[in-house]
Amino acid sequence: MSIVLDHVSKWFGSHAALDEVSLEVSDGELFVLLGGSGSGKSTALRIIAGLTRPDDGRILLQGTRVDDLPPQKRGVGFVFQNYSLFRHMTVGKNIEFGMRVHRVDERERIRRREELLNLIGLDGMSDILPEHLSGGQQQRVAVARALAYRPSVLLMDEPFGALDALTRAQIRQSMREIQQKLKVTTILVTHDQEEAFDLADRIGILDRGHLVEVGPPHALYRRPKTEYVATFLGAANLLMGDVREGQVQIGDAVLTLPPEAPQVKGSMEVKVLIRPEDLEISSREGRIEGKTLGLGRIREKFHAGPILRLKVGMPSLEGVPILRPEPTYGQAEPTLISHALPESGEVASLETGSEVLLLVRNLHVIPHEGISILVCIDGSDLSRRCLDFGAVVASQMHGRMVVLGVAEKPNEETRAREGLSLATQLFSEQFPNLKTRFRTGNAADRILQELDREEYGMILLGYRGRHGPARSIGSTAERITMLSRVPVLILPEARPSLRRILICMATGASSRSDVIFAGRVAERVGAAATLLHVSGGDEAEAGAEPADSGGVRYHLRELITERLVRGVRTLKLMGVNAQMKVRHGLPPEEIVEEALSGDYDLIAMGAPDPPRWRGTGRQSIIDFVLEKARQPVLIVPAASPSEG
Numbered sequence: 219m220s221i222v223l224d225h226v227s228k229w230f231g232s233h234a235a236l237d238e239v240s241l242e243v244s245d246g247e248l249f250v251l252l253g254g255s256g257s258g259k260s261t262a263l264r265i266i267a268g269l270t271r272p273d274d275g276r277i278l279l280q281g282t283r284v285d286d287l288p289p290q291k292r293g294v295g296f297v298f299q300n301y302s303l304f305r306h307m308t309v310g311k312n313i314e315f316g317m318r319v320h321r322v323d324e325r326e327r328i329r330r331r332e333e334l335l336n337l338i339g340l341d342g343m344s345d346i347l348p349e350h351l352s353g354g355q356q357q358r359v360a361v362a363r364a365l366a367y368r369p370s371v372l373l374m375d376e377p378f379g380a381l382d383a384l385t386r387a388q389i390r391q392s393m394r395e396i397q398q399k400l401k402v403t404t405i406l407v408t409h410d411q412e413e414a415f416d417l418a419d420r421i422g423i424l425d426r427g428h429l430v431e432v433g434p435p436h437a438l439y440r441r442p443k444t445e446y447v448a449t450f451l452g453a454a455n456l457l458m459g460d461v462r463e464g465q466v467q468i469g470d471a472v473l474t475l476p477p478e479a480p481q482v483k484g485s486m487e488v489k490v491l492i493r494p495e496d497l498e499i500s501s502r503e504g505r506i507e508g509k510t511l512g513l514g515r516i517r518e519k520f521h522a523g524p525i526l527r528l529k530v531g532m533p534s535l536e537g538v539p540i541l542r543p544e545p546t547y548g549q550a551e552p553t554l555i556s557h558a559l560p561e562s563g564e565v566a567s568l569e570t571g572s573e574v575l576l577l578v579r580n581l582h583v584i585p586h587e588g589i590s591i592l593v594c595i596d597g598s599d600l601s602r603r604c605l606d607f608g609a610v611v612a613s614q615m616h617g618r619m620v621v622l623g624v625a626e627k628p629n630e631e632t633r634a635r636e637g638l639s640l641a642t643q644l645f646s647e648q649f650p651n652l653k654t655r656f657r658t659g660n661a662a663d664r665i666l667q668e669l670d671r672e673e674y675g676m677i678l679l680g681y682r683g684r685h686g687p688a689r690s691i692g693s694t695a696e697r698i699t700m701l702s703r704v705p706v707l708i709l710p711e712a713r714p715s716l717r718r719i720l721i722c723m724a725t726g727a728s729s730r731s732d733v734i735f736a737g738r739v740a741e742r743v744g745a746a747a748t749l750l751h752v753s754g755g756d757e758a759e760a761g762a763e764p765a766d767s768g769g770v771r772y773h774l775r776e777l778i779t780e781r782l783v784r785g786v787r788t789l790k791l792m793g794v795n796a797q798m799k800v801r802h803g804l805p806p807e808e809i810v811e812e813a814l815s816g817d818y819d820l821i822a823m824g825a826p827d828p829p830r831w832r833g834t835g836r837q838s839i840i841d842f843v844l845e846k847a848r849q850p851v852l853i854v855p856a857a858s859p860s861e862g
Contacts, residue, residue: 219281220245220403221266221371226275228261228427232663234670235261237427238275246401248394250414253424254450259407262424263373266405267294280370290319292371295364295402299376302360303348309335309359310344316367334362337396354385361393365400372397374406378413390416411451415439423447426670439493441478441582446673448491448584449542455492455554458539458586460485465508466583469538474508479583487616488583489541494557498577499528499568511535511576517553519570526560529553530576537793539741547730548784549791588617589675589742594665594694595623595641597633600680600709605641607712607850608678609648614716614743617675619645620653622668624661631658662697669702676852678707699825699840699853705735706825708840710848713819716743720818722809723751723785732854733785736822737792739852745819746795749785750812751778752805806842813847822852 221243228236236258243249251259264270266277268289277284284292295316303312310331317327335341338358348356357377364372377393378386394417397404408414414421415435422432423446431438431447442448448456459468462485466473473490480486497511512534519528535552543555554576568574593608595601605621612619621641623634638654646652657664665677679695699706721736733749740747782798789796801808813821823840844851 219243220247220279221249221405222276222278223262223266224276224278226262226265226272226277228258228265228270228272232667232670234427234667236265236272237671239424239427239429241422241429241432243403243405245403247419248397248404248406248417250418250421251405251407251424252409252411252414252421254409256426257424258427259409259424260375263296263375263405263407266371267296267373268292269296293369295367295369295372297357297360297364297372297374297377299379303356303363305348308345308347309340309351312348312359313344313362313366315363320367322367330366334366337399338362339392352385353381354389357381357389358392361396365396365402370403372402372404374404376408377406378410379408386410386413387416393417423450425450425673428671440580442491443584445489445541445584448489448582453494453555453557454542455494455497456540456542457490457492457535458541459488459490459583461488461583466490466581468511469535471511471534472508473511473578473581475583476581480585487586489586491582491584492554492578493580494527494555496578496580497530497554497556498579499530499556499558500575500577504575504577506577509577509579511554511578514554514574514576516568516570516572516574519568521560524559526558528556528558530556530574532576536791539738539792545734545788545791547733547788550787552791586616588612589615590618590620590673591615591676591678592665592668592674593619593621593641593678594661595621595634595637595680596661597623597625597630597635597637598680601637602640603712604678604680604709605637605644607709609645610713610715611676611678611707611743612649615739616742618651619649620655620672620674622665623654623656624664625656625658626661661694662701665694665698666701669704674704676705676707677702678709680709703855705852705854707820707850707852708844709850710844711850713850716745716819718816718818719745719747719820719822720809720813720816721747721749721785721789721822722824723749723781731856732822732824733788735854736852737789737794737796739820739822740789740794740796741792747789747797748812748816748818749782749789749796749798750809751782751798751800752808753778753800753802806839806846809839809843810846813843813849818849820850820852821847822854825853825855 219242223241225238225240227238253259265272313331314327418435421435423430439451448454457468459466466475514530514532517529517531531551531553533551540552591612593604595604608619623638625631625634695708719740786796786798
């Protein structure tokens with residue numbers, strides 16, 4: 219192997235840029251690291267080059283461990299996004315620079331320089347300054363300079379990002395030809411999926427410091443192992459279904475499983491991936507056994523270059539959990555996406571509103587592991603309560619439970635470890651994949667670090683923790699609600715089950731993410747939901763007094779009602795038994811009154827808006843509800859991941 223990363227980790231403060239990443243790149247392979255901003259791509263490249271030191275793990279190049287070697291002794295060529303050419307040097311001198319540093323003979327330098335100029339298509343341009351070159355030409359010179367000293371490994375960090383689309387495509391083709399001719403082992407970092415698919419022998423997908431999947435481009439696109447890769451690589455229809463006897467059932471539709479799908483006894487819940495190009499638009503007479511998903515109606519139709527994109531409403535799939543495309547707030551019916559060539563078949567003649575039949579050319583199933591819930595304990599008396607309710611939520615949502623014990627002080631370590639032992643004793647049989655983890659230090663810091671290390675759908679925390687009534691919500695819970703990117707469930711008292719959920723839209727802000735995530739929870743556990751709006755101030759007056767059909771109060775009431783109707787419609791689209799309710803008065807008091815009178819098992823609310831200083835706005839409402847209602851409160855951040 220040319221390049222080996224063995225459990226490499228790099229931390230910047232409490233943030234894990236890379237977390238135990240292991241990777242092998244073969245001789246002559248062009249390997250692409252693909253991921254979004256902040257995924258750790260560039261950090262990995264800099265560690266291989268020796269520009270950044272890892273905190274843990276080993277790096278081997280051509281079988282030699284190079285952890286302690288400086289960059290110039292690793293035999294690595296590096297191409298930066300901004301080219302980094304020496305402006306005062308000609309093209310030829312730029313290319314020769316590395317060879318001069320290594321005291322290569324002049325005749326050999328010239329021979330190698332001319333060979334590379336020919337290879338990159340810039341013959342005769344040795345004496346030109348970089349400022350007279352186009353961006354694409356400068357990038358070719360940067361590649362030639364990196365290759366001049368015959369490195370064993372070539373590393374390229376977003377090398378085409380500054381170029382226009384046409385030039386990028388041309389340079390990609392040239393780069394692939396150069397790499398194949400020289401057979402130099404190459405790692406290229408990019409966030410551009412088209413670039414990755416054009417160039418790569420294999421692709422590695424990075425997400426928040428984790429290497430999620432590695433494989434050939436086609437395999438990752440057609441047969442991903444995880445939901446993240448399925449939805450990260452290209453557009454996707456991702457639906458929940460059940461595998462039974464060689465078939466997969468999605469609502470009332472029964473589809474034939476592909477040969478590579480898992481064969482199971484009985485039934486198994488799965489996520490069904492149907493790429494838009496595999497969803498064929500057909501006439502109503504075109505039903506095919508094992509291929510027909512159902513009837514739909516074209517809602518939108520538009521051209522995107524050579525592709526015709528269609529959004530198709532599917533009332534026959536109402537109640538089926540659809541993970542992608544995510545439902546929009548107020549959406550009236552399930553919607554799927556289909557891609558076709560504009561000239562293909564009858565698609566060209568279909569217009570918006572046309573009734574069509576959807577046929578599935580190909581599908582892929584991913585085993586459904588359920589939501590992963592992080593239950594946080596500190597060994598206090600609240601720990602047993604958190605463990606019990608965490609088990610209730612994980613069990614009803616068919617999910618997994620990870621228990622994190624944190625000791626902030628040395629004398630708390632024993633109790634925290636006892637709490638983890640208790641979790642194993644109580645729940646290891648119910649949750650065979652139960653994980654327990656122990657950490658020391660500031661509880662909020664350790665919880666946030668754990669969120670960086672693994673994908674969680676929800677965090678469960680005890681109310682007030684060890685600090686008692688001196689702080690209304692507890693310093694740990696307060697900080698987690700401010701910084702967590704996933705929903706946080708704060709527990710004053712446990713409930714035996716989740717049967718009724720109160721979703722609060724009391725603050726007047728758009729609560730779309732609250733409704734959608736809480737709806738996912740309700741759908742998974744089979745709970746009924748009530749969507750609540752509390753009118754306060756002028757709104758309360760509008761509810762108490764007659765309203766002119768043309769007045770401000772009338773329009774305000776109409777707006778509130780319309781927002782609630784759209785929310786209930788969204789919940790029913792997910793298969794949730796939902797109703798709406800309006801109360802008049804002060805939001806904190808009315809939420810508590812409704813929570814107590816309705817005996818809800820869970821209250822869902824939006825996270826405090828930044829800046830989230832104590833005693834302001836929604837944070838005060840959360841504090842009041844936790845104190846008075848004594849019911850679990852689910853706090854949903856503005857952009858929450860959807861639960862599967």
